[in-house]
Amino acid sequence: MEAMSTRPRGSFRYLDHTADAGIVVTAPTLGVLFETAAFALTELITNVDGLKLEVERQIQLEENEIETLLVSWLQELLYLLDTEQLVFGRFQVNVTDCFLDAQVWGEPFNSEMHTSKTEIKAVTYHQLEVIESDQGWKAKVIFDI
Amino acid sequence: MRSGLERGEVKGHMRKLVDSLFNNIPSGVGSKRKDLRLSKSELRKVLVKGAAWAVRQGFGFDIDLEYIEEQGCIQGADPDLISNRALERGKAQLGTLGSGNHFVEVGYVDEIYDESAANTLGLFLDQVTIIVHTGSRGLGHQVCDDYIKILMQSTQKYGIELPDRQLCCAPIGSKEGRQYLAAMAGAANYAFANRQIIFHWVRETFERVFRMSSEQLGLKLIYDVCHNIAKIESHRVNDREMKVCVHRKGATRAFPPNHPDIPDAYKHIGQPVLIPGDMGRYSYVLVGTEHAMKETFGSTCHGAGRVLSRKQAKKVAKGRAIIRELDDQGITVRSAGRGTVAEEIPEAYKDVGQVVEVVYGAGISRKVARLRPMGVIKG
Numbered sequence: 344m345e346a347m348s349t350r351p352r353g354s355f356r357y358l359d360h361t362a363d364a365g366i367v368v369t370a371p372t373l374g375v376l377f378e379t380a381a382f383a384l385t386e387l388i389t390n391v392d393g394l395k396l397e398v399e400r401q402i403q404l405e406e407n408e409i410e411t412l413l414v415s416w417l418q419e420l421l422y423l424l425d426t427e428q429l430v431f432g433r434f435q436v437n438v439t440d441c442f443l444d445a446q447v448w449g450e451p452f453n454s455e456m457h458t459s460k461t462e463i464k465a466v467t468y469h470q471l472e473v474i475e476s477d478q479g480w481k482a483k484v485i486f487d488i
Numbered sequence: 489m490r491s492g493l494e495r496g497e498v499k500g501h502m503r504k505l506v507d508s509l510f511n512n513i514p515s516g517v518g519s520k521r522k523d524l525r526l527s528k529s530e531l532r533k534v535l536v537k538g539a540a541w542a543v544r545q546g547f548g549f550d551i552d553l554e555y556i557e558e559q560g561c562i563q564g565a566d567p568d569l570i571s572n573r574a575l576e577r578g579k580a581q582l583g584t585l586g587s588g589n590h591f592v593e594v595g596y597v598d599e600i601y602d603e604s605a606a607n608t609l610g611l612f613l614d615q616v617t618i619i620v621h622t623g624s625r626g627l628g629h630q631v632c633d634d635y636i637k638i639l640m641q642s643t644q645k646y647g648i649e650l651p652d653r654q655l656c657c658a659p660i661g662s663k664e665g666r667q668y669l670a671a672m673a674g675a676a677n678y679a680f681a682n683r684q685i686i687f688h689w690v691r692e693t694f695e696r697v698f699r700m701s702s703e704q705l706g707l708k709l710i711y712d713v714c715h716n717i718a719k720i721e722s723h724r725v726n727d728r729e730m731k732v733c734v735h736r737k738g739a740t741r742a743f744p745p746n747h748p749d750i751p752d753a754y755k756h757i758g759q760p761v762l763i764p765g766d767m768g769r770y771s772y773v774l775v776g777t778e779h780a781m782k783e784t785f786g787s788t789c790h791g792a793g794r795v796l797s798r799k800q801a802k803k804v805a806k807g808r809a810i811i812r813e814l815d816d817q818g819i820t821v822r823s824a825g826r827g828t829v830a831e832e833i834p835e836a837y838k839d840v841g842q843v844v845e846v847v848y849g850a851g852i853s854r855k856v857a858r859l860r861p862m863g864v865i866k867g
Binding site: 361418428469470 | 630
């Protein structure tokens with residue numbers, strides 16, 4: 344395992360939203376879609392580049408819908424930040440039938456070493472979308488900040 | 489909070505004061521105070537007792553509780569209805585400010601509109617004041633996330649149709665409804681305790697910077713209000729006294745004079761309402777009115793509201809030294825988050841003066857005083 348963060352293969356952009364922040368993510372597969380969404384979320388909180396990958400966590404989640412699974416996945420990352428101060432720079436995600444199996448790598452956030460951008464209060468269901476198209480997958484998520 | 493200090497007495501100490509507030513009150517991503525550690529059983533007490541728990545631990549005084557909405561404790565909170573995940577998040581974050589629009593602001597009274605009401609609240613021209621804006625932190629959000637999942641099912645169960653996925657509901661009297669209200673009360677109590685702890689650290693910081701006791705400095709709580717909560721209250725509906733559930737989202741309670749739920753000392757003027765503005769302009773102290781009781785279930789506005797998105801605000805701030813610009817206007821700012829100051833530039837918000845004129849014009853609040861910022865810490 345290399346020591347530094349890795350950018351997922353999907354692409355993302357931030358949405359302009361008056362009170363909140365949002366992301367639109369596109370990716371060839373569902374797994375990469377989830378990895379890219381996690382990367383985009385973390386990039387709102389701190390600079391992902393340069394995060395050390397010294398802590399590893401396994402995350403498994405199951406939901407009834409793919410949209411809810413995406414929300415739960417991002418909420419899980421916020422939970423690990425709130426409880427163990429962990430921020431992650433590398434994500435490896437497999438999604439099959441609304442079941443997620445992920446491995447993430449990162450380190451504890453340290454305000455002296457890492458850039459503090461903004462704290463994300465919550466992942467919302469507002470305007471939530473996960474769509475499959477000819478090009479692959481696309482998702483939209485709004486965060487409460 | 490008010491102080492006995494005048495603007496001129498603190499002006500020369502602002503940098504030191506803001507730096508000390510910044511160091512004493514954890515803010516920004518992943519922040520916490522190393523000297524405040526909570527066990528889960530202790531946290532459960534926080535959820536049941538609210539601000540009173542903080543006072544028992546030595547954070548502030550009994551008298552503070554009289555000046556908090558619901559005396560800093562909403563009855564009926566049940567920690568058993570709050571998930572382990574919420575407790576885990578809450579354990580690490582009690583006594584932290586957060587980020588985004590949360591702040592501690594030191595300011596001064598720059599205009600008085602109602603001399604007699606200002607007198608009752610202990611406010612005078614040029615007096616130094618402090619505003620604290622924070623809430624239930626990750627614990628509150630976890631309670632929200634947990635109950636959205638439950639209530640989404642009850643929306644279906646009770647055959648209710650709603651236009652957005654973020655919306656869900658259940659009848660108040662249903663099991664789900666009652667459980668949510670008991671969990672929400674716990675989160676609200678956590679927020680009351682969180683603010684009480686931060687008030688205490690504000691007092692400690694002033695004591696250290698000015699080498700005087702909190703009593704000598706006259707640091708007293710004027711009022712603490714919620715702006716995102718559902719409460720069971722009595723209101724007159726169609727000429728009949730009814731118990732209703734009032735949900736104030738981005739709104740503040742504004743009870744009129746002589747309402748039983750406001751402090752005795754304020755009975756004849758009505759409940760104080762604090763309307764924070766942006767960090768460059770001003771904030772307001774208002775009081776509730778009888779008209780608000782009739783028109784808005786005893787509610788008024790909560791703040792300025794954004795006019796620019798965070799991205800637009802950053803664009804407007806690009807290439808500008810915002811902290812220096814504010815410093816030139818006599819406002820010292822410190823922020824944990826890179827980008828927070830740019831996202832929170834004054835232009836990003838509506839002019840709160842106009843917002844206040846609207847609620848004043850509508851008769852749902854009366855203006856008492858205007859406060860101007862001198863120093864701000866942000867997450």
